[in-house]
Amino acid sequence: MSSEVLVEKRKLKNPPLNIHTLGDRVLRQSAKRVSKVDDEIRELARQMLQTMYSADGIGLAAPQVAVGKQLIVVDTDPEEPANQPIILLNPKIRRHSDDLALGQEGCLSIPGVYLDVRRPAQIEVAYKDEQGRPQVIVATDLLARVIQHExxxxxxxxxxxxxxxxxxxxxxxxxxxxxxxxxxxxxAA
Incomplete structure (x- = not known):
């Protein structure tokens, strides 16, 4: 079954959402669980993807656009149209590897800053997709890093x-x- 949240991977002159930057209080608040997966949530995910692609990002969390919900969108290959983005609602890390990987990270909320961060190299994440179905993903390398970051x-x-x-x-x-x-x-994690 294909995602209902398909968006074109392109930059928009006027992305639908504003990304908040380091120092904005909204970025320091804890997000609430998504209790109902509906069209409103799918539309938020769609707008988040459009905003992320417009900013040349590979991940975006709802708090970055001032929405206090546990929703993240990830696309580690935004140049590849066939690569589907992942929409994670209420994500929870069930397991992570003991081995840590050091890797450079940046953030759409802290433009221009790229620094090394140590994180588990592999994670297993349980979440709900944009249809509200329970999913589990085992992620390594860049995908694991982006999911943990978001x-x-x-x-x-x-x-x-x-x-x-x-x-x-x-x-x-x-x-x-x-x-x-x-x-x-x-x-450190």
């Missing part, structure tokens, strides 16, 4: 909160005009 947004955590090199973090934030006071460090 899931952090659902609890008010930003990737800069996980950066271990504080000197480099402060340099990069300052260079892009962000306040290092907006960072709230968390323990």
């Amino acid at each position: 899931m952090d947004h659902l609890t008010g955590v930003m990737f800069v909160d996980r950066v271990e090199n504080s000197l480099l973090l402060n340099q990069e934030l300052t260079k892009q005009g962000f306040s290092k006071q907006a960072v709230k460090p968390v323990e």
Whole structure:
């Protein structure tokens, strides 16, 4: 069965949603579970995908567009029309590997800042799809990283909160005009 949330993978001059940036309080609030999967949720997912593609992103969480719902959209291959995006409602990591991978991350809410973050290399995530059906995905490499990054947004955590090199973090934030006071460090995964 194909997704009801098909969107063209292209940049829009006027994307439907505004992406909030580091320092906006909305990014630090915990999102609520989606209790009913309906057309309104599917439309939100559609608008999030359009906004993500317009910003050259590969993941976007509802809190980034000031919607306090546990909804993330992911497309690790936005240049490939045949590659379907993944829409995850109420995602929950059931298992993760003990081995950690260090990889560079960026965020649509912190434009221009790219830094290394250590995360589990493999995860198993349970979620509901855009039809409300329970799903489980085992993700590795980039997909695992993007899902974990976006899931952090659902609890008010930003990737800069996980950066271990504080000197480099402060340099990069300052260079892009962000306040290092907006960072709230968390323990590594």
